[in-house]
Amino acid sequence: MVVEKLSDSIDLRRELQTLGVDSGGVGILEDKGTSHLIRIRDLHVGAANILKQDALSVGADLAVPRGTVTASVPRVDVLLIATERQLQQLAKKEKAQPFGLKQLSSELESFCRLPNTTDVSVMGILNANDDSFYHASRFQGTKAIERIETMIGEGADIIDLGGVSSRPGSVAVSAEEELNRLRPIIDALYEQRMYEKTKLSLDSYAPLVIDYALERGFHIVNDITGLADDEVARLCGSYGATAVIMHMQGTPQTMQENPTYDSVLHDVEVFFKERIEKAEKFGIREMILDCGIGFGKRLEENLALITHQRHFLRLGKELLVGASRKSMIDALSPSNSEERLAGSLAIHLKAIEEGASIVRVHDVKEHVQAIRVWKALQG
Structure with a gap:
């Protein structure tokens, strides 16, 4: 006789099927586990x-x-x-x-029968502005296209292109300036039919820029204001685009000025429900929810949102987490943005374990490898 203590995090359904348990028994025992x-x-x-x-x-x-x-x-x-x-x-x-x-x-x-998927997409970050907090994500012109091709080769499922920094205290720019930064890259991606190789996401909340990108092969709108602008919602609906609805308390200029919550899980969920309802009214069928790590949250709230991602699965949408190289890592282990890869991997793997199915990252290759190893460890 051999007795083995198994991990609580294994794929129980697969283990039961391996034992040869009949299908009815698998369902009953999986529920108990x-x-x-x-x-x-x-x-x-x-x-x-x-x-x-x-x-x-x-x-x-x-x-x-x-x-x-x-x-x-x-x-x-x-x-x-x-x-x-x-x-x-x-x-x-x-x-x-x-x-x-x-x-x-x-x-x-x-909360009954929440989805449990190991299908995880990696969203690679590319910034066309010169004031993003992590300088290694900044690319322009032909270098931007080369970087996108590299990320696709490394396993990126989605490319997220942005032209305006949203770091705390960042300076807002006009939609015209944002489009001037992004137009050459968007045009090159369209001419090379890059939208056939990967999913293209635009990190913007400016209708002028969003309209231009959706007309040229982009299919995802990553809106840090969570569809605050009706025109953004209208464009997503009319183009059949996927909307990433992110929660943010305040604006990038004010969001870290003493953010407060009664209950961060409840408050963010209420926001999501309101914006999902709005999105549906504008005909948006595909939505992704992002709790907005670092956007108007203190360290304890960021940790709670990551640790309890599963809470939001009951809303029936995919969950995205973007904590790549963010300053919360510095609060836990003093570092600068150049030294936060390990912390980023730890946060994102925890988020995936808790139900997130998309991670927005600067380091595609390393995340793809970590996720593959994590999946193997899950059995």
């Missing part, structure tokens, strides 16, 4: 006591603070611990319960 930790804030104390008993009745549990049983406080924060199957059963139970538990049941259902 999926665990959920769900924090519920500001819950009515009566609801907490009911939820505690209902959780125990299905084999789950609810961590509650002292005084909950005696109802010494009117509202409490709690932590639900449940497997996939237990969560499904509990969600059904709460549909008939009082104190807001019927609403909670819908929230719990949204």
Whole structure:
């Protein structure tokens, strides 16, 4: 007899199939092997006591603070611990319960059977401006085309072209100036039909520039303002483009001036829901969500958003994370932008583990290699 302790992060479905478990059993056992930790804030104390008993009745549990049983406080924060199957059963139970538990049941259902994919796309960054925070991402003219070809050869699935810096405190430029920087590169990519070799993304929120790029083979609009401008939303809808909806508190000029949140996961999710609804009204069918690491967030909020990416999967969209060489790495391990590759890899692999399926990076080759190794380790 041989006994082996397996990692909690293995592909359980594949392991069960390898054992020869029948298809029905695979589904049941996979559910049991999926665990959920769900924090519920500001819950009515009566609801907490009911939820505690209902959780125990299905084999789950609810961590509650002292005084909950005696109802010494009117509202409490709690932590639900449940497997996939237990969560499904509990969600059904709460549909008939009082104190807001019927609403909670819908929230719990949204976390059931979250997608779990190992398909990861690498988005390579290229900047046509000379003030981006990482100088090695700056290219113009024929050098830009050469760099794009290099990134494609290294395994980039998407190329993200930008002409304006969005680093904290950056200086805004006119749409005309932005287009002047980008036009030669966009035209060269179009003439060489580069859009047939890779997906082309434009990092911009200027309608003038977006219209020019979408007319010439670009299919993704990476908008750091999250479709704040109706005209950007209209262009995405009319061209059938994919919109990357990013969250940012404030503007690049003001975003790091004491950003505050009641709950960063909740606040960002509310923003996403509002902008998804707006996008749908403008006929946008394909959307990607980006929580905006470093855009109006302190270190603790950046860490929370990366660690809990899976929270946003219930919105049914692909998740993009772009933390490449950002200053949050310096806050954790003092460095400059030239020394943050290792930190970038660590953050992005964690984000992928938590459900992100696109990473926006300066270092394509290294990320492609790291992701391939990570996939192998997942089994």
